[in-house]
Amino acid sequence: MFTPKHMLQAAGILVAVSVAAAASPALAQNQDHYGLGTPIGPQELAKYSAIPADGTGLPPGSGTAAAGAKVFADSCAACHGDKGQGNPAKGVGGDRLLGGRGTLASDTPIKTVESYWPYATTLFDYVKRAMPFNAPGTLSDNDVYAVVAYILSEAKIIKPTDTMNATTLPKVTMPNLYVFNQY
Amino acid sequence: MASVIYDEKSRRIAAEMVAAETRQIAQREAQECDCKDGMFPRSPASRRRFLFATGSAASLAGSTAALAQKAPPGAVYFDAPADPTKELGRAVAADGGYGSRSQFETEVRTRFPTANEYTSWSFTPLDKMVGNLTASGLHFERHHGGIPTIDPANHSLVVHGMVGTAKKFSIADLKRFPSVTRKHFIECSGNGLTEWNKPTLKTVQGTHGLLSTSEWTGVQFATIAREVGLKDGSSWVLAEGADAAVMTRSIPIEKMLKDALLVYGQNGEAIRPEQGYPLRLLLPGYEGNTHIKWLRRLEVSDKPFMTREETSKYTDLLANGKARQFSMEMEAKSVITFPSGEMTLPGPGFYNVSGLAWSGRGRVQSVDVSVDGGQSWRPAQLNVTPESVCTVRFSYPWMWDGKAAILQSRCTDETGYIQPTLKQLIAIRGSHGPFGSIYHLNAIQSWAIDETGSVANVHA
Structure with a gap:
């Protein structure tokens, strides 16, 4: 992990918080700013999200595999197969989601959510932002939690009865977590 | 030589690309003419046979309407007089004020035949290129959810997270900042991915065509960072696009401050829609997928976001089953x-x-x-x-x-x-x-x- 603090200070970019810095004539307020752009607050930022591995920013709501099975059948199975086996057909090309554990060091590695994805939060983030492929961003947060629970349950990473929400999802340990560099 | 391991999906698409390239080469041979001599010559006998055949077909078809459809993409068809010195040419600005390439130039990007044409990529025809810059219309593409149509009046860049003042910048705002103009290549990290084990694709368009070079104009990220202020501990920036994939990558702040550009210009005009109109991130020397197109948001953080692209996709699986992340730089x-x-x-x-x-x-x-x-x-x-x-x-x-x-x-x-x-x-x-x-x-x-x-x- 690098610490770019000195670099930011050198560039005069770091927010001036110390009295000495604020009093410096070289950092007189107007010299550092062009005064362009419009300040925005939390309300306007609420429509954006990106969920890191610690789950920061996960929305309220929850879902279970049972509810997720229906979401999957309705919104996912056409491209990813009814068993998450993928669908390479022309015009579709949906990735395989399940299986492949134990293949990564073999001559025929199979990368799936189950075998390769290191963080469960990434699955939530990606489904919420970009799925279903032909109608991205249309699932409710409850539906996203539910379909994530369904995929993780089918992958035998969580129990079929587990509920996924902002607290439980970041605690899920994916089978492939420790094969990636740690940040 | 040791064999490189391709995962299941990569093996499938590589096989499909070989078949597609074979079809493209057959098409190209059918289009061959003397005007391309020296650039893509085939055996003289077969070329003359073909020319004779098209000549006959053209004179039989006769109508301009039939021929008009023969103009290649990016060109407009006109009858070519036998002697252009004996009749007037086209009126000035009769093209409406924006020019097109010659109807006799046929090079095009070719698409990698992924099953889904909305998440796919196309290759620059390097074998036909002259000079150093890539024509904007021939710049290679990689899209993860199609090409969005964005009205710049409705587009803005949000910069927030570990900043002093979260701000929204319109395209007009960004154009008011001091700008820089620099020539840089962009190369896809998958350029040549079919070529590890044996020579697979036949043309340089297939083996190296995920490489293009443009002159880019825009604002340095460092300028924007100074405008909003960065908090102590800032170490990564999430860049997010406004396409259907809402594509995201996490970029080290050292790179962002060193030379990242927020570009709205390409080769003297607005950046092309396929290249991110009205705004894209440009990260000189980093693998292509990190240069987020249709850029709408930058979130400053103290850690990477572990997006789908930087965990499950653009990572390097090792022989022992482990994987490397954030292998960003494209080497010589x-x-x-x-x-x-x-x-x-x-x-x-x-x-x-x-x-x-x-x-x-x-x-x-x-x-x-x-x-x-x-x-x-x-x-x-x-x-x-x-x-x-x-x-x-x-x-x-x-x-x-x-x-x-x-x-x-x-x-x-x-x-x-x-x-x-x-x-x-x-x-x-x-x-x-x-x-x-x-x-x-x-x-x-x-x-x-x-x-x-x-x-x-x-x-x-």
Whole structure:
């Protein structure tokens, strides 16, 4: 992990918080700013999200595999197969989601959510932002939690009865977590 | 040589690309004409046969309407008079004020035949390119959810997270900041991914066409960072696009402050929709997918976001099943574009061997060319002044004696890094790919020329 603090200070970019810095004539307020752009607050930022591995920013709501099975059948199975086996057909090309554990060091590695994805939060983030492929961003947060629970349950990473929400999802340990560099 | 392991999906799409390229080459042969002589010559006999056949068809068809449909993409069809000095040409500005290329120029990008045409990529026709810059309409593409149509009046860039003041910038706001204009290449990390184990695709468009160079104009991220202020501990920035994939990548703040650009201009006009109109992130030397297009948001953080693209997709699987993340830099590389695969040299004599060299780590220092499969090397001429993280067009005057030859080029960048052979690359990175991945193949390319002048992709 690098610490770019000195670099930011050198560039005069770091927010001036110390009295000495604020009093410096070289950092007189107007010299550092062009005064362009419009300040925005939390309300306007609420429509954006990106969920890191610690789950920061996960929305309220929850879902279970049972509810997720229906979401999957309705919104996912056409491209990813009814068993998450993928669908390479022309015009579709949906990735395989399940299986492949134990293949990564073999001559025929199979990368799936189950075998390769290191963080469960990434699955939530990606489904919420970009799925279903032909109608991205249309699932409710409850539906996203539910379909994530369904995929993780089918992958035998969580129990079929587990509920996924902002607290439980970041605690899920994916089978492939420790094969990636740690940040 | 040790074999590189491709995962199931990569193996499938590589096989499909081979079939698609074969179809494209067949189409190209059908379009061959004398005007392309020396660039893509086939056997004279077959070419004349074909010309005779099209000549007959044209005179039989007769109507301008039928011919109008023959204008290639980006061109408009006009009747060509037998003698252009004996009649007036077209009126000034009759094109509505925006020009098009000649109807006689047919080069196009070709799409990699992924099953889904909305998440796919297209290759720049490097074999047809002249000079150093890529025509904007021929810049390679990689889209993960199609090309969005965005009205710049409704688009803005949000910068927030670990900043002093979260702000929204309209495109008009961004254009008011001091700007810079720089030439940089962009290369996809998957450029050449079919070529690890054996020569697979036949043309340089297929083997190296995920590389393009433009002049880009925009604002330095450092300028925007100063405007909003960064908090202590800021170390990563999430960049997010406004496409259907809402594409995201996490970028180290050191890179963002060093040379990241928020660009709205490409080759003197607004950036093309396929390249991110109205705004894209440009990260000189980083793998292409990190240059987020249709850029709408930058979130400053103290950690990477572990997005789908930086965990499950653009990572390097190792032979032992472990994987590397954030392998961003594109290392020094070069390729001869003339002569290259599927061309035929008409006979012994002089040829101006030409190609492109580039490095994600800085300027190209020098380029060497070998005509004997790497046994001996001679310096090539650099046809442009090398700029940082930009391609260089090079050339090498060659008198072909008509005997079998293997042509190679080798780039050295300003850091002293020398482009490796494929054997050296696999020795360094292991038999499971570059540090174990199908990405980041920057090995020396070999083109074999046989006694008939036929040029083929080989491993030598």
